[in-house]
Amino acid sequence: MGMGFPGMGFSGGFPGGFGAGLASGWMRQVAHGMSGGWGGMGPWCGHGGGYGVHGHHGGPGSWGGEVPREGQWNAEKGGYTIGRSGRLEMTVGQAHADYKNQMQFRVNGGEWQTLSNSKDTGHTATIHAPPGSNVQFRIQTPEGNTLRAGTTRNVDGRDYGQVTKTDKGYRLGFEDQPNGADRDFNDAVLNLRDPGRRWAW
Incomplete structure (x- = not known):
């Protein structure tokens, strides 16, 4: 399942057995070099120059509340x-x-x-x-x-x-x-x- 970071928007995606310090360092490294997915695509798929900032995983429509079609x-x-x-x-x-x-x-x-x-x-x-x-x-x-x-x-x-x-x-x-x-x-x-x-x- 990996580690969750309350308040930071990260949920899951860290390899099992990572300590807090190692996970934090790994997170910063990935953030500078990868663009992650969300939902069923997995926490850190894809590539590019983006940050992967994640919350809860799930399919579209599972977040509740009103969501605009476009940001x-x-x-x-x-x-x-x-x-x-x-x-x-x-x-x-x-x-x-x-x-x-x-x-x-x-x-x-x-x-x-x-x-x-x-x-x-x-x-x-x-x-x-x-x-x-x-x-x-x-x-x-x-x-x-x-x-x-x-x-x-x-x-x-x-x-x-x-x-x-x-x-x-x-x-x-x-x-x-x-x-x-x-x-x-x-x-x-x-x-x-x-x-x-x-x-x-």
Whole structure:
């Protein structure tokens, strides 16, 4: 059965006999080099540059609740709701800040995971998670500030993300200056799309 990681969205898939430390290291290695499946396909099948972020295994329709046909930004939940494909593709867009902000995400309130830095334009990763899962985003600045998008639960009560609908999905732009500063929302950029759509970037 493997090991489960409560709160992180990982369930199963680790070889039997692994200790917690080895399993954690193996998980990080796989996350950087493989794109996993979910449901009946098995926990870590396929390949590519994505992260395999898993929850409970099962077939489509077994998750309960209302699931959008296509993934979409959900302002009420302050994040991206994964659609029926069970996947979210994240691509780092062109940032206009001169320094590197760390871009992070978490699934269903689990542990924050680092995707990349804001200057790594074109870097792509894919989250695999149960349809209906909520993915939230934040950045960490070189000064040590943690600024979240989709919520005002930041130290100054501001939302540091701006979401724009595009023809392929969504553009999530971040402001990285405390208290809003210039509010240009281009200091870190993520393009979000549902890979279940018929076109690619």
